[in-house]
Amino acid sequence: MASRLLPKVASEEGGSRCKESRAVLLSPVGRLEISGCETGLHEIKLPRTSVLPSGGAESWAACELCEGAEEPPEPLRQCAAWLRAYFCQPERTPSLPLPPFHHPLLRRDSFTRQVLWTLLRDVKFGEAISYKQLADLAGNSKAARAVGAAMRSNPIPIIIPCHRVIRSSGQSGNYGGGHLLKEWLLSHEKLQKEKLAP
Structure with a gap:
C-alpha cells in the first residue's frame, strides 16, 4: 500500500475569513456533519447516540452526502470520499488523498x-x-x-x-x-x- 502523506494545513492568507460550507454524510454510525471551505476541512462532528445502527459497513455502500451545499468545495468532497472508503473499502484509504485541514x-x-x-x-x-x-x-x-x-x-x-x-x-x-x-x-x-x- 502507498504510504500516506500528511495533509496540508492551509494558512489564513491576509487574515480573510473563509466561506464555510456544511454537508451531512450518512454513514453506518449515523449522520456525520462535515464543514470546510475551498481552502480546507474545518471539522467533522460525530453523532452522539445511545444506540448504534446494527449491520456492518457493507450495508452502507452508498455512504453519500445527503444535505448541505449543492456543490461542496473540493476539501468536503475529498473528506466524503475518504470517509466512504473508511467505512466500506478501508483498503483504499492509504491511496486516497486526505483533504487539506483548515482549522485554527x-x-x-x-x-x-x-x-x-x-x-x-x-x-x-x-x-x-x-x-x-x-x-x-x-x-x-x-x-x-x-x-x-x-x-x-x-x-x-x-x-x-x-x-x-x-x-x-x-x-x-x-x-x-x-x-x-x-x-x-x-x-x-x-x-x-x-x-x-x-
Missing part, C-alpha cells in the same frame, strides 16, 4: 497539534495505542493527560483517529462521540484488518 488548532504550533499529527502519521488502521505511548511518541513521556486533552479537542475525528487511543488497562476510555461509537470504530477496524490479512 491545526495551524498553531502546540503540543496538541504535535500529538494529533503524530497520531495521524504513526497509528495505522486497526492499531491502538495508549495515552502514555502516544505521549512518548509525541516527545513528552509525562504528558499522558495532555494527550487526553488533545484527543478531546480533535476537530477532525475518524480521519485523525483519536478513537485508536485507549487506556493503558486496555479499556477504550472516553470519546467525543461516546463510548459506543468508539467501540464500534475499534471493532470495525479490527474486523476489516482481519479480512485483509493474507
Whole structure:
C-alpha cells in the first residue's frame, strides 16, 4: 500500500475569513456533519447516540452526502470520499488523498497539534495505542493527560483517529462521540484488518 502523506494545513492568507460550507454524510454510525471551505476541512462532528445502527459497513455502500451545499468545495468532497472508503473499502484509504485541514488548532504550533499529527502519521488502521505511548511518541513521556486533552479537542475525528487511543488497562476510555461509537470504530477496524490479512 502507498504510504500516506500528511495533509496540508492551509494558512489564513491576509487574515480573510473563509466561506464555510456544511454537508451531512450518512454513514453506518449515523449522520456525520462535515464543514470546510475551498481552502480546507474545518471539522467533522460525530453523532452522539445511545444506540448504534446494527449491520456492518457493507450495508452502507452508498455512504453519500445527503444535505448541505449543492456543490461542496473540493476539501468536503475529498473528506466524503475518504470517509466512504473508511467505512466500506478501508483498503483504499492509504491511496486516497486526505483533504487539506483548515482549522485554527491545526495551524498553531502546540503540543496538541504535535500529538494529533503524530497520531495521524504513526497509528495505522486497526492499531491502538495508549495515552502514555502516544505521549512518548509525541516527545513528552509525562504528558499522558495532555494527550487526553488533545484527543478531546480533535476537530477532525475518524480521519485523525483519536478513537485508536485507549487506556493503558486496555479499556477504550472516553470519546467525543461516546463510548459506543468508539467501540464500534475499534471493532470495525479490527474486523476489516482481519479480512485483509493474507
